[in-house]
Amino acid sequence: NAGVTQTPKFQVLKTGQSMTLQCAQDMNHEYMSWYRQDPGMGLRLIHYSVGAGITDQGEVPNGYNVSRSTTEDFPLRLLSAAPSQTSVYFCASSRTGGTGELFFGEGSRLTVL
């Protein structure tokens, strides 16, 4: 009954460090996405993918990279972390043929010092 699994749940980085947030889903969903959640701003879409080998940018893609080599996995890479990337990150997935219900992971809280 895993659903969408994100790791790590918490991470502290120094400015300039790089890291990868992992996301895996076991529901065979074609669509996967990354959001960041900031106070008063709701959720903003960073990157998304409609299938293996296909990725595209959302509203706030700068400073982040993604890849989709398998249906199950959709990692988010921070190349050179900045304090402005301090946020809670959510991975979400859905079927492309469905009504659009997104299934969310529990979130990853990132602090950049």
Added chain:
Amino acid sequence: GDSVTQMEGPVTLSEEAFLTINCTYTATGYPSLFWYVQYPGEGLQLLLKATKADDKGSNKGFEATYRKETTSFHLEKGSVQVSDSAVYFCALKAGSNDYKLSFGAGTTVTVRA
């Protein structure tokens, strides 16, 4: 572009009070509309949805009606409980071929015993 505006919080209520959270949207086509709920320390989960005008979504005592004439999807519950304390997000999916969801800023609701 397509967007969602929801009432700002926080909202504090007593148990058994009536809850309304306003949500209006801007969209060029015929979007699907959603309410998601985020309990403390958790990811978002779907509360209810409506896919066409005049549809009413309902779940756990919450209701929302898709009003095309007023471009609204207000969330209501007749008698709230302490367990309803959460952040509520209104969201929009633009069309059947678009899998991205646009979220409102979220409304924090606290119910006091």
